[in-house]
Amino acid sequence: MRGAPMLEAHIAAKRAPSGEALLRDIRLTVGPGEIVALLGPSGVGKTTTLRILLGLDRDFEGSVRRAATRTGALFQEPRLLPWRDVRDNIRLAIPRGQPMPDIAALLDEVGLPGGETLYPAQLSLGMARRAALARALAIAPDLLILDEPFASLDPAMAERIATRLARLPRERGAALVMAMHDLDRAVALATRIVILAGRPASVAYQVEIAAHADDAERASVRADVIRRSPFAAGSIPDVHGDAVAVAPAQG
Amino acid sequence: MGRAERRAATGTFYRLIGIAGFVALWFLAAHRAGPGPLLPSPLQVASFAWREIIDGDLPRQMGATLARVAIAFTLSMAAGTAIGYAMGRSRRINAFADPLLVLALNLPLLVIVILAYIWIGLNDLAAVLAVVVAKAPTVVVTIREGARALDPELDEMAAAFRLPPLRRLRAVILPQLASYLVASGRSGLSITWKIVLVVELLGRSDGVGFALNLYFQNFDVTGIIAYGLAFALVMLVVENLLLQPLERRANAWRAHA
Numbered sequence: 001m002r003g004a005p006m007l008e009a010h011i012a013a014k015r016a017p018s019g020e021a022l023l024r025d026i027r028l029t030v031g032p033g034e035i036v037a038l039l040g041p042s043g044v045g046k047t048t049t050l051r052i053l054l055g056l057d058r059d060f061e062g063s064v065r066r067a068a069t070r071t072g073a074l075f076q077e078p079r080l081l082p083w084r085d086v087r088d089n090i091r092l093a094i095p096r097g098q099p100m101p102d103i104a105a106l107l108d109e110v111g112l113p114g115g116e117t118l119y120p121a122q123l124s125l126g127m128a129r130r131a132a133l134a135r136a137l138a139i140a141p142d143l144l145i146l147d148e149p150f151a152s153l154d155p156a157m158a159e160r161i162a163t164r165l166a167r168l169p170r171e172r173g174a175a176l177v178m179a180m181h182d183l184d185r186a187v188a189l190a191t192r193i194v195i196l197a198g199r200p201a202s203v204a205y206q207v208e209i210a211a212h213a214d215d216a217e218r219a220s221v222r223a224d225v226i227r228r229s230p231f232a233a234g235s236i237p238d239v240h241g242d243a244v245a246v247a248p249a250q251g
Numbered sequence: 252m253g254r255a256e257r258r259a260a261t262g263t264f265y266r267l268i269g270i271a272g273f274v275a276l277w278f279l280a281a282h283r284a285g286p287g288p289l290l291p292s293p294l295q296v297a298s299f300a301w302r303e304i305i306d307g308d309l310p311r312q313m314g315a316t317l318a319r320v321a322i323a324f325t326l327s328m329a330a331g332t333a334i335g336y337a338m339g340r341s342r343r344i345n346a347f348a349d350p351l352l353v354l355a356l357n358l359p360l361l362v363i364v365i366l367a368y369i370w371i372g373l374n375d376l377a378a379v380l381a382v383v384v385a386k387a388p389t390v391v392v393t394i395r396e397g398a399r400a401l402d403p404e405l406d407e408m409a410a411a412f413r414l415p416p417l418r419r420l421r422a423v424i425l426p427q428l429a430s431y432l433v434a435s436g437r438s439g440l441s442i443t444w445k446i447v448l449v450v451e452l453l454g455r456s457d458g459v460g461f462a463l464n465l466y467f468q469n470f471d472v473t474g475i476i477a478y479g480l481a482f483a484l485v486m487l488v489v490e491n492l493l494l495q496p497l498e499r500r501a502n503a504w505r506a507h508a
Contacts, residue, residue: 051407054411055410055411056407056410056411071411071412071413072412073408073411073412075404075407075408075411077404079404079405079407079408081405081422081423081426082504083426083504084422084504085507092412092414092418092422093412093414095413095415096415119504119507121507122507135412139412145411
């Protein structure tokens with residue numbers, strides 16, 4: 001980690017309105033230039049964690065401190081304003097006084113060339129999410145919190161988006177936190193992998209990956225993650241309600 | 252001619268037939284009623300109205316009423332929207348204000364008008380205030396529904412991107428409330444002017460309501476119909492030239508949906 005952290009969070013406990021414990025003792029400190037991939041089975045609490053990190057959910061025990069001046073967000077749903085076209089949806093997010101980015105170029109980068117004048121109802125889910133990603137990128141974020149950025153994308157498009165996202169930390173020292181499912185992509189992209197598991201969910205395992213790690217090093221991290229948390233490779237697809245047995249650490 | 256234009260033309264055609272049918276029925280009824288003062292013919296009413304317009308009497312009374320309608324409508328929409336929004340957004344405010352709202356909705360209009368005149372005096376402040384108190388609660392009910400239907404996902408998006416409050420209101424909240432605002436505005440305008448007439452009848456010395464009272468005292472049916480129809484016509488024009496274009500503008504984006 002270089003420089004002061006962009007994000008410091010300690011979620012001591014997060015309960016559902018019913019009182020059920022959802023998250024327990026999750027600590028996350030993210031510095032500039034870091035890419036944190038948050039992995040775990042569906043329903044484990046990744047989205048809940050991201051909402052807390054974004055400051056949208058304040059009903060938890062613990063603290064979140066964001067030092068970032070501009071935080072970009074990508075939700076699982078596109079959350080575009082249906083009464084504005086894509087260009088105006090993107091403009092909406094730009095703070096006053098900040099220069100207007102080249103929206104056409106931005107849409108081109110996320111694989112939505114010429115989409116400026118389309119309305120959300122004219123977009124497929126995948127296109128709408130890419131427009132939403134362009135909105136998050138348009139504010140030149142120094143902290144980017146993304147919920148499943150690669151969902152509903154074909155492999156080529158996912159690769160393109162991954163390359164675009166990887167540029168952010170290198171070029172501007174931005175920090176990224178992403179919830180995702182795909183371990184291979186996480187290993188290829190992230191500087192840290194955090195596995196959430198259990199009920200209530202907590203950090204089952206985390207591992208750092210050097211930014212310039214070669215393929216062999218990344219492959220060994222991948223094997224390591226799978227050994228410690230089998231579901232990270234997709235072998236345990238879904239968890240609802242039942243406690244997840246995390247494979248014991250092996251020497 | 253496109254399909255939409257043709258449909259509009261057909262609509263206009265049937266509208267005209269409807270109006271013509273009404274006037275014809277009126278002629279027939281007036282003919283049946285005979286030459287007495289009970290039901291004058293459309294021609295008699297029209298010529299009376301024309302004389303009143305030339306005298307400047309009808310425009311003067313109409314102006315006084317329209318001014319009250321405009322002020323009362325603006326105030327009741329503003330107050331009703333603010334209160335309705337707050338009640339729709341906050342459970343606490345809703346619990347606090349709901350009993351008062353139910354009371355206001357069920358208070359007879361006459362009681363409000365009479366009390367306003369007694370407490371404030373026979374002046375325009377009392378007149379306008381009475382109309383606002385009578386009208387705003389229905390706006391509150393509609394806007395509260397709209398505020399409850401606001402999309403929480405867009406709220407969160409606005410919060411995540413830290414949109415400044417004014418931009419959030421203009422770009423995120425108002426477009427969602429637009430159809431509720433237009434609905435309460437359209438029903439509101441017709442209710443407001445009817446209330447204004449009653450308020451004028453009870454305690455003002457000008458306005459269409461005052462004129463109607465005068466003609467009632469003299470049993471002058473021609474005057475009553477002339478003033479009543481003239482005013483309804485003006486409100487119809489306001490509705491068509493002001494409120495309907497506003498509604499179309501608010502819903503223009505749906506063409507892309």
